[in-house]
Amino acid sequence: MLKGKPGLRKGLAGEYRPDPRTVRSLKEKIFSYALNLENVKIMNFCGTHEWTTVHYGLRSLMPENVELIAGPGCPVCITPSYAVESAIALSIEGFKVYTYGDAYKLPALNATKGAKSLEEAKAEGGSISIVYSFLDALKDAKGESGEKIFFGLGFETTAPSYAIPISCKMVPKNLYFLSALRRTPPAANFALDKVGLVSGIIAPGHVSTITGARPWKTIGDRHSLPVVISGFEPLDVLLSIAIILRMLARRESGLKIEYKRAVNFKGNLMALNYIRKVFNEDDASWRGIGLIPKSGFELRDEFKHLDAYDRFSIKKTWSYDIPNRCRCAEITLGMDKPTNCTYYMKACTPESPIGPCMVSSEGTCAIWARFGGGGLAEELARELGMM
């Protein structure tokens, strides 16, 4: 342990917001490793990494030849419009719909019964309840009569919060599960095939607490790339970038775990067992992208009595579900930037989003809108004479 530093139990945040000398030293290392490299593109696969990158202005610390790209890391952004439209319709028909705050403003492509989002559905008299977790919905539904729906978004990180209560038969008979759960490794492979020319990957730390590092090693091997599973403090992300650049400078590929304090190679076996017991992997649609094989979780036959798709005859029929001229599909795949979208911060804002990337705290457009990812940090730094 570093001299003078307190341990894990004495305060995590303090450890990862160190004195500026550590950040300056890391920045020097990043510049030194990047010196003899061609243009480097490092893609993240978690909206929280994009949040850290933008919130702390990490792009302004990069050399000119190092580009940090946001990949498909926001589960709200990729939830297909048909699922949102189904939740809206059910709420207006009088069924109570529980969901997370992040999904409340998520706009569907088409208006359903006059509403394009659950927020608008509520204004139309729909019954919607925002909850912190599936468990809160269980408690609420148990005390009420009538059929209810839980609109369950998320990646592997969130899957145990559904799988455990379902497996332990804690879900009341009047609560149905509308799954928009997705698996990240298949989407990472898809994005890497589609985008090409990615030099390294910052892999999602909290997804990896569940999956373990194994799937990310497979991805690194398949694409011959350096992959680093990273934590979410600014120092975590800077260190991960430095490790990737060092691997590139040494012409290495493969996997490193930076977020060792929370992630191991095998993953969370208890959580994985619950997930496997409750869900099958199935081919699933991603908003703006379409079908990605084995990228979703659907309830196993044993739990089909809880499946909202079956109970309400909802069809998982996907067609292109991004509004005209909105660039969310390309932004989600790391092929474009929010600032290149004609709607960005004009017609489309966090208060009045058009595309799905402008809603969630993990959506690339929403993050850039709130913290100035389009170069504001660099502009300010220049004005202050720091660059």
Place this chain on the structure above:
Amino acid sequence: MCWAIPGKVISVYGLLAKVDFGGNIRDAVLATEGVKEGDVVLVHAGVVISRMSQEAWDAEQRMLHDLLGGEE
């Protein structure tokens, strides 16, 4: 959506743990084996998804130290 918050376990009872998030104490479902009082855990959507280890934290610090070439 993949935010997870570290907290300290105050007690464990059955499938649940009482977790202290800087003074805000909440129940969380255990999805991680071997969690005990005093552990620092990561909680996401009311579920303990990982137990954080001091040894691994030390290893992270060494990784940083090594990369910086002992400049820290």
